[in-house]
Amino acid sequence: LSVMKMSIDLIKQHPADAKISDSIITKRLDLIEKSIDRISHQVDDVLDYVRNSPLKLSTISLRTIILGSIDKVNVPHDVTITVSDSDAILSCDSIKLDAVFINLIVNAIQAIPQGGTIEIQIRSNNDEVIIDFIDSGVGIPQEFMDKIFEPLFTTKQKGTGLGLASCKNIIEQHNGKISVKNNPTTFTITLPKIPELPKSISQ
Ligand SMILES: Nc1ncnc2c1ncn2[C@@H]1O[C@H](COP(=O)(O)OP(=O)(O)O)[C@@H](O)[C@H]1O
Ligand SMILES: [Mg+2]
Incomplete structure (x- = not known):
């Protein structure tokens, strides 16, 4: 290609x-x-979904990863993205989390046809980090709420339906969770500050 x-x-x-x-x-x-x-783009989505490489952990600021993800997205001028001032340091695979954040931001942009806002909020406690992606877009029909994380589910003519499935894989690899709510559309990611790595089968 x-x-x-x-x-x-x-x-x-x-x-x-x-x-x-x-x-x-x-x-x-x-x-x-x-x-x-x-x-x-579609091939990248498929590869991201299929690739299940082990995590490459480093200790890094979450806000830095998120700002980097925003930089890589083509943000329409009628969409405003804000990131809360708070930050958290965690052990994670920053390249994989970057892919998660880009997916969520692009989805939010695609849900905002008339201009609006994407708010990214970072909260943390002793051992967990919680990130909310809140957008002012069209929302998700109630009947789709259970389906959107399934591979190949898409409502878009040119969608792959693999974005959220990949996000879920990556977050679960970190022993975290991802969930969604409506009014306003909010994707919430919970990550342990230090993911407990699964025991290696080869040892
Ligand atoms: N922020 C959002 N607002 C409204 N709908 C969303 C949002 N994010 C995801 N969706 C819905 O979830 C579906 C699946 O998303 P995704 O897995 O990223 O696949 P794709 O973007 O290729 O359709 C989308 O087609 C859309 O219907
Ligand atoms: Mg998508």
Whole structure:
């Protein structure tokens, strides 16, 4: 896919060399490029879901991971994301948690067609961290509440339905929990500050 994408970029940069300066062809190339982006995205979702690699733990600030996740998302200008000032230090796989947070933020953005807010709140006690993702979007129909964490459940025409299933896998790998409520739509993640690692079967 990336080779295809690179070739298209090259053709677009040198339309004269490629003898395809016609604007219709350029439009088609744009379409191909968009499809490739979409397929790449879907393949990434599938790989994220299937990959069940062991956690690579490090001790890190949760707020730093969340701010990094927000940076990687294309946030529409009519969507405002706020992160509470509070922070917590925990032992976790920051790359996997980053993927969880990106999934939740993208879902929230997709649920906010007319502009609105995403509030991310961090709370903690002695041994747990609790993170709420609250969005002002359209909400989740009651009959779907039990289904949204199931693999392949999607209400989107171009969705994979693997985002929340991956989130659940990763949070459970950390011995945490993820749950959802409506009014306002709130995804709540609870993580132990130090995940008790499952005993290795090979030892
Ligand atoms: N913040 C949200 N607001 C409303 N609905 C949501 C939200 N997050 C997830 N959903 C619902 O849960 C479904 C599953 O989400 P997900 O597993 O990420 O798959 P996908 O985003 O590919 O549809 C979505 O299709 C949507 O119906
Ligand atoms: Mg999603």
